[in-house]
Amino acid sequence: MDMQVQKTLYHFVNGQKVEGTSGRTGDVFNPAIGQVVKQVPLASSAEVSAAIEVAADALPAWSATPPASRAQVMFAFREIVKNNIEELAAGLSAEHGKTLEDAKGSIGRGLEVVEFACGIPQLLKGEMSERVAKGVESYSIRQPVGVCAGITPFNFPAMVPMWMFPVAIACGNTFVLKPSEKDPTCPLMLAQMMQEAGLPDGVLNVVNGDKEAVDTLLSHPRVDAISFVGSTAVGEYIYQTGCKHGKRVQALCGAKNHMVVMSDADMDQVVDAAIGAGYGSAGERCMAISVIVAVGDDTADELVERLKPRVKDLVVGPYTDAGAEMGPLVTPDHCAKVRSYVDLGVSEGADLVVDGRDFSLEGYEDGAFLGGCLFDNVKPDMKIYTDEIFGPVLSVVRADSYDEAVRLVSDHEYGNGAAIFTRDGGRAQNFISNVRIGMVGVNVPIPVPVAYHSFGGWKRSLFGDHYMHGPEGVRFYTRMKTITARWPEAIESGAKFHFKRGSEDN
Ligand code: NAD
Numbered sequence: 001m002d003m004q005v006q007k008t009l010y011h012f013v014n015g016q017k018v019e020g021t022s023g024r025t026g027d028v029f030n031p032a033i034g035q036v037v038k039q040v041p042l043a044s045s046a047e048v049s050a051a052i053e054v055a056a057d058a059l060p061a062w063s064a065t066p067p068a069s070r071a072q073v074m075f076a077f078r079e080i081v082k083n084n085i086e087e088l089a090a091g092l093s094a095e096h097g098k099t100l101e102d103a104k105g106s107i108g109r110g111l112e113v114v115e116f117a118c119g120i121p122q123l124l125k126g127e128m129s130e131r132v133a134k135g136v137e138s139y140s141i142r143q144p145v146g147v148c149a150g151i152t153p154f155n156f157p158a159m160v161p162m163w164m165f166p167v168a169i170a171c172g173n174t175f176v177l178k179p180s181e182k183d184p185t186c187p188l189m190l191a192q193m194m195q196e197a198g199l200p201d202g203v204l205n206v207v208n209g210d211k212e213a214v215d216t217l218l219s220h221p222r223v224d225a226i227s228f229v230g231s232t233a234v235g236e237y238i239y240q241t242g243c244k245h246g247k248r249v250q251a252l253c254g255a256k257n258h259m260v261v262m263s264d265a266d267m268d269q270v271v272d273a274a275i276g277a278g279y280g281s282a283g284e285r286c287m288a289i290s291v292i293v294a295v296g297d298d299t300a301d302e303l304v305e306r307l308k309p310r311v312k313d314l315v316v317g318p319y320t321d322a323g324a325e326m327g328p329l330v331t332p333d334h335c336a337k338v339r340s341y342v343d344l345g346v347s348e349g350a351d352l353v354v355d356g357r358d359f360s361l362e363g364y365e366d367g368a369f370l371g372g373c374l375f376d377n378v379k380p381d382m383k384i385y386t387d388e389i390f391g392p393v394l395s396v397v398r399a400d401s402y403d404e405a406v407r408l409v410s411d412h413e414y415g416n417g418a419a420i421f422t423r424d425g426g427r428a429q430n431f432i433s434n435v436r437i438g439m440v441g442v443n444v445p446i447p448v449p450v451a452y453h454s455f456g457g458w459k460r461s462l463f464g465d466h467y468m469h470g471p472e473g474v475r476f477y478t479r480m481k482t483i484t485a486r487w488p489e490a491i492e493s494g495a496k497f498h499f500k501r502g503s504e505d506n
Contacts (some may be wrong), residue, residue: 013206020047041209141483149225151230257414262299276445279325279392281327283338338389339370414460
């Protein structure tokens with residue numbers, strides 16, 4: 001397989017690399033040096049339509065392929081990804097900036113979804129009832145939805161596409177992926193690996209692009225379902241527009257994940273958890289902890305004192321530095337946006353306990369780096385509290401009581417993840433029951449469910465009815481059909497003009 005780094009990228013349609021013809025391209029940065037290193041073609045509506053037609057043409061044969069045969073492709077794909085994980089991770093980190101270990105970890109989480117999809121024959125089994133009436137059986141089957149589209153964000157260029165296409169394709173659908181234009185290399189590599197694993201041409205296609213490409217996917221009559229992961233503003237638009245065009249849509253969106261710390265928590269564990277979950281991947285995770293709600297001033301004082309040196313001492317560097325704990329932000333623009341939020345927090349009156357704005361690294365002066373930032377005394381009406389910042393900025397909010405803490409978490413517009421740190425089982429149980437959040441951790445800061453459970457948030461963190469992967473993923477990518485059958489020996493002559501309950505038949 002040809003995976004050499006190219007200056008100008010391509011689309012991947014019908015099993016082939018396809019050059020862009022729109023004449024429009026986007027810049028792909030190496031954020032560690034702050035330089036544009038590649039161009040990505042931005043597809044025209046006509047190019048996207050062509051890819052959709054290819055996926056539609058591939059649908060009849062693929063959906064008729066036995067699930068066990070589809071699973072064989074997933075088994076082979078898993079091996080290829082595992083064997084090429086270093087190369088994939090390097091391609092990912094070079095454009096995203098995250099450390100290699102983190103990149104490999106995220107590909108590993110994507111592989112778990114592939115492993116889940118390997119079990120597709122079992123997952124597609126329906127339900128059957130015999131003798132629902134005299135000589136009548138009733139059963140349900142799950143069939144593919146059709147042509148599915150995936151629109152994915154920059155922060156997990158391998159894992160998030162792998163939340164989608166392995167499940168969709170194993171269910172018998174064909175797929176058009178529109179990855180983030182900020183780091184498109186890794187998704188292209190994955191599509192080529194699926195091909196190498198034996199996937200027929202046209203079943204998985206990748207079109208690079210921006211709003212024009214997305215709008216075509218949202219309105220094209222041959223697209224049946226759309227999976228989106230990204231920011232809330234875009235996700236809400238995608239949900240509304242896709243639904244208006246009669247498509248099934250799931251849109252997983254932005255977040256502001258809180259970690260509630262009770263006075264009885266193990267503080268060593270809390271500090272480690274907050275550092276890893278707040279600053280890992282430079283805070284560019286939809287499940288990153290961005291707010292700590294410390295219950296009681298003593299808890300807050302101790303926590304801030306212990307976090308301060310840890311945030312100051314974070315090792316920030318390029319992905320090529322094996323010792324780096326945190327890389328740059330994805331682009332210079334995003335870095336400037338995050339930095340402006342830190343400025344805003346200061347002007348809003350929060351206490352900036354650790355200021356990472358003057359961070360600089362010799363040899364990487366133009367890189368999109370920002371040191372870790374820590375705010376104390378953040379108030380719920382501040383923009384740094386209400387908005388998703390998506391950077392290495394952690395806010396401490398002080399609450400007087402557990403009830404106040406739960407209210408804060410529940411009232412926030414986002415509802416992706418939340419964690420409570422406590423030794424009190426009853427308190428944890430109360431939190432699990434009452435907090436209005438989709439994914440809850442107890443002494444676990446980033447409660448991302450394993451692949452055989454489903455991932456999704458509440459409130460404005462998800463539009464649509466289905467979470468991703470796990471059983472909800474299979475439901476999203478399939479339609480249920482229910483069958484009621486009576487065989488000739490049991491058919492009585494004479495027309496029937498009224499409904500009967502099965503129990504009336506004996
Ligand atoms: P984004 O919304 O800017 O982009 C996501 C996708 O939408 C990209 O493919 C992009 O090309 C496309 N897009 C951007 N603007 C568009 C527009 N106006 N019209 C149509 N399409 C458009 O998100 P991002 O910055 O790439 O990713 C970060 C965001 O993703 C954060 O908000 C983060 O919380 C969220 N995210 C959520 C989850 C989750 O599971 N809930 C997971 C990962 C990331």
